[in-house]
Amino acid sequence: MTPVWRRGLLWCGVAVLCAWTLVPIYLLALGAFGGREIVSQWPKPFLPLGLSLDTVGAFLAIDGVWRATWVSVQAAAMCMVLALLLGVPAGYALARFRFAGAGSYRLLILMTRAFPVAILALPLTVSFINLGLYDTPFGVALLHAVLAVPFATLVCASLFQGIPAELEEAAWVFGCSRFTGFLRVVLPLALPGIAAASIFAFVLSWNEVFAASVLTVRHRTLTAYLLSVLSESPLHVQFAGGLILIVPSVLFIFLVRRRLFAMWGIGNR
Amino acid sequence: MANITIDRIQKAFGATRALEEISLEVHDGEFLALLGPSGCGKTTLLRIIAGLETQSGGRVLIGGRDVSALPPRKRGLAMVFQNYAVFPHLTVAENIAFGLRMAGADKARMQRQVERAASLLHIGPLLARYPAQLSGGQRQRVAVARALAVEPAVLLMDEPLSNLDALLRLEMRAELKAVLAASGTTTIYVTHDQTEAMGLADRIAVMHGGVIEQIGGASDIYHRPRTRFVGGFVGSPPMNFLRLPVRGGQVALGGLTLPAPATAAEVVLGLRAEDLQPATPQDGFAFELRVAEPLGSHLLLTGTTEGQLMRVVVPYADGALPQPGQVLHLRPNLDRLNWMDATSGVALETRA
């Protein structure tokens, strides 16, 4: 193969893979904005010709979806806060101290990954009913935080490890305590990474289906709502819900695209 | 300004002992270099003085005050780190002002000090830049300026020049010496580079295996090493060591007969490469040449004497190089003989 051929082939492959990712989302968007009509339309259009203000209006007026979206936002925001509150200090401990028990702690963190959510969600339903946490966004956030805290801890640990200890020591020598040194030197440097980790915690909760479905009845998250109406509600409502689920994720990946490696490459082990 | 007293400091990392009972006195305004190979404990000692590491035993006193239990920020010192540790999220000016800001200095003083430190190190035009926009040498200057801006009683430097290229290092060395001499700050300077230590310091403490082998001025350390290690570590080429038998209170070296300094069966004679002159077979010893390397103004000769490795530096102007295999005759400068115990390697006191 000549280099020109090779480049052509490479770009063909790249283009096909991009289309493979994007076209299905585009088609879902067509279905979501097409309203009631598009569900029964045959054959379906590949271009958004039937799109009108009416159909978009219908999309925005689907009531149950938006109520569920609000619950999802609440739960995800609380999950994010919990992940940061618990994950940042723990990550700092793992990154900066060698202490007895650090190994077992790491193991506990890694273990959470090997266990399906189902195994936690089942007994917690009972406990949450007793505690009044059942069917609340906070209850859902608590369970999602079980998944998000270990993740945030590992990501923060690798973030802090990437900040030379010397910088912190310089802060101490020039008048900082451990806490002010952390605030003035470590935190500003780790902030972009911490932001990425918190967005990730948000999306993790946003996307989770099983626990959210088991822990809510009336105040369903978006995922739980969509799962419960799978067999009964009209297709365009399902498509609309699917699209609302996807949009924040697409934005999220865009925001953190430069940090994906730090999070998945190192954050995983 | 303050003196530093290090009183029987020990440090163990688990079972390994990094420092064995080190005691040391640094005078007010003195520039002391801690010199040694990597792993000798010099950086550990510096970090203990800074409070970045906790000693296993002993005390550190700064200006007569026991600071052993204090965190770094309460010890009244400044430090220049090996990798500079210039804060990447702050401008040069903010970096230099960092220590003053932490101390709660007022704006006017802060600005005055920053400008003074910056002009001292010739980085005035860079004050608004971020470290990422600076070269390694410029960052180094920022690190030093940051330390000087707080007018510390004690300045600690941890191999501050080791990350610069050779030419820059030479330039910074001269500048550091001038700047620090003007400030009169008590300085402890860790390095593994003997030329740095000799060029900068009032006194040098040579460390090896967690102990200080010798403290003294540059000339003392160079010409009168107290141990075989010091002689071998300081100087390039290192000191030559000849293991010689003692017979009847005398040591024979070729045609020379030297009075033995001890009654042991063997002694070690330490000779600097440049303390040897050409001689005749009667008043010198034989040196069989293996390699001759011209070094500009001098010639470095490597060969053997009494079957032992020997390096000699002789002035060299021009002309033919001596050939490998050639036998030369040399005699040592008798004022510069260093006798050492053959087993312990410790210098034997002759007529002082």
Added chain:
Amino acid sequence: MRRAGALPYLLILPSVLFLGVLFVVPLVQTALLAFQEGGTWSLGNWHRMADDLNFQDAVVNTFSVVLIVVPLQCTLALGMTMMLRHVQRGRDIILWVWSIPLGISDLAAGLVWLAILTDQGWLNTLLFKLGLISGPQAWLTYETPMVLLAGIIVAELWRATAIVFVILLAGVQLLPKEYEEAAEVFGASPWQRFWRVTLPLLRPSLQTALILRTVLAFEMFAMALALGGRNFPVLVSEAFNWQYGNQDYGVAASYAVLVMAISIAATLIYLVALRVPAEQRA
């Protein structure tokens, strides 16, 4: 490091307590629930689980999806990784597009592919316009199990290849270029360089990706529900149904324990099979 003392313990304490209460305790409770009935030890839940009509289907379906999807994903992701190495212009945007599915849940992915694969969906439209079918055609029913399986596999491939890709790309970026250049200097072809240098060095990343992906693949259920409804039971959807539909927490717990056991076994297998011997580590 200075005066560690109690500080690290104070820092991890909140998360330890949190995980203790919300992770370790429920874990133990579920395990107990699975092996108890009416307050005494019993294997009754397990019998009921195994005797259920859907059990065998769920096991077969779950394993079919995992065993087909995971190798395909690894191959595809390796290909994507190698492609991206040769791309300079537009690298950032391609990386973004290829990573998008990373943020998409299995439910959303199921809905995406439902829009495409449903009777009057875009796949059938395409086939119709190509003249391959004459009208709407149902694919996602129990009458066409192979097509249903294929649809779920395609949807899984679409959704979850991104994570393998990102992990492998991160691994590739950690590899110094010198290794491959050395191989090139010594005459290895691009193909040989990939098989003999890059792939072996990528083993740790591959191990991470496989463990994570396999564990997550066993957890997949919303996609199966979205696309196949009750026609495509998998292990976790059965746990969900026993908990939700039948209100039988014991059997649901048994399913959960079963999925956990399979996940742990898979993890151990990867850890052993793809172990990098200590003497080979860089």
